[in-house]
Amino acid sequence: MRSLLGELATGGTNEExxxxxxxxxxxxxxxxxxxxxxxxxxxxxxxxxxxxTVGRIAPLVRELGIEHIWAVANKVRSPRDEEILRxxxxxxxxxxxxxxxxxxxxxEADREGRALIDxxxxxxxxxAIERIADLLEREVAVKNNGSSDGGNGEGDQS
Amino acid sequence: MTAIDxxxxxxxxxxxxxxxxxxxxxxxxxxEIAEIKEEGESRSLxxxxxxxxxxxxxxxxxxxxxxxxxxxxxxxxxxx
Numbered sequence: 001m002r003s004l005l006g007e008l009a010t011g012g013t014n015e016e017x018x019x020x021x022x023x024x025x026x027x028x029x030x031x032x033x034x035x036x037x038x039x040x041x042x043x044x045x046x047x048x049x050x051x052x053t054v055g056r057i058a059p060l061v062r063e064l065g066i067e068h069i070w071a072v073a074n075k076v077r078s079p080r081d082e083e084i085l086r087x088x089x090x091x092x093x094x095x096x097x098x099x100x101x102x103x104x105x106x107x108e109a110d111r112e113g114r115a116l117i118d119x120x121x122x123x124x125x126x127x128a129i130e131r132i133a134d135l136l137e138r139e140v141a142v143k144n145n146g147s148s149d150g151g152n153g154e155g156d157q158s
Numbered sequence: 159m160t161a162i163d164x165x166x167x168x169x170x171x172x173x174x175x176x177x178x179x180x181x182x183x184x185x186x187x188x189x190e191i192a193e194i195k196e197e198g199e200s201r202s203l204x205x206x207x208x209x210x211x212x213x214x215x216x217x218x219x220x221x222x223x224x225x226x227x228x229x230x231x232x233x234x235x236x237x238x
Contacts (some may be wrong), residue, residue, distance in 0.1 A: 020162040021170045115175040 024053055039068035039140045041097055041132070046073055046081035051088045058094045068140055070097025072132060077102040098132035100125050160213065161220075163228045171228075174220035186228040187216045 024043075040061050044054045054071045061069050071094050073085045082099060089096050101124050109119035117126050163170035171181045191212050192203045205212065217225040 018160040018162060020164055021168075022164045023166050110172075113172060113178050115173050118175050 024057070034064050034066060037066050039070070039136060040066050041070050041072045043072050043074055044085070045075050046077075046085045048084075051085070054094060055088070055092055058092065070095050070135070072096070072098045072100065074100045075102045076100065097135055098128055100128040100132075159224045160217070161224050161226045163226065164230060164232075166230060168228045168230050171218070171220070171226050174224050174226055175222065176218065176220050176226070180218060184218045184226070184228060185216055186230060187212060187232055189232050191216075192232060 042054050042057050042061070044050045058069055058071065071085075071089050073082075073096065076082055076085065076099050085099070086096065088094075103116075103123055103125035105120040105123040106116055106125055109116040112119060116123060120126070161170055161174060168186075171184065176184075191206055193206050194201050195204045213225060213227065217227050219225050
């Protein structure tokens with residue numbers, strides 16, 4: 001799939017942005033196949049097992065030459081969670097792109113089969129995710145030939 | 159804007175505001191859209207039809223105009 005991203009992002013559809021939700025693995029990635037990817041968000045939860053995935057993936061993605069790499073933490077419940085996350089990422093030189101709090105509204109929206117932003121637009125998690133979108137808009141230059149933001153999905157709340 | 163769901167458990171459509179009915183009718187991008195091309199030592203996946211056609215045929219537009227394609231499993235095109 002990843003080798004098709006470039007073509008889909010540039011294949012005459014005049015798309016400005018392509019966002020991809022991927023499984024938490026970069027086994028099939030190579031320099032050639034990620035050349036259209038400008039940014040990658042690596043999703044994690046503030047538990048050691050999940051953080052280890054970020055610790056493993058971030059250096060590999062960096063090695064492939066992706067310009068912007070951010071860890072995004074999900075289901076953060078407490079200042080202690082945040083501290084664990086910040087300390088882990090700081091030790092490894094990984095930038096944090098956003099911290100999404102644990103939010104009951106996400107489970108409720110999921111039970112209703114609705115998007116969180118439609119179910120509860122004022123939810124705390126929506127604000128956190130909007131700040132991540134702002135970060136991407138601000139930091140990631142959209143190239144003329146299209147752009148891809150790869151989300152590497154570990155710890156999806158839905 | 160295009161959104162590609164490559165997760166083994168694809169649920170990006172719900173987050174984009176699509177209904178269960180719409181998502182139930184959404185046809186996943188079949189692995190036949192890609193084939194393995196061998197050039198000497200290197201093997202790569204290439205599209206068998208133009209990307210635009212793939213997007214038109216398998217894409218579903220959400221309420222905000224984001225075009226969703228589910229590509230779970232396309233990774234394994236040509237495998238086995």
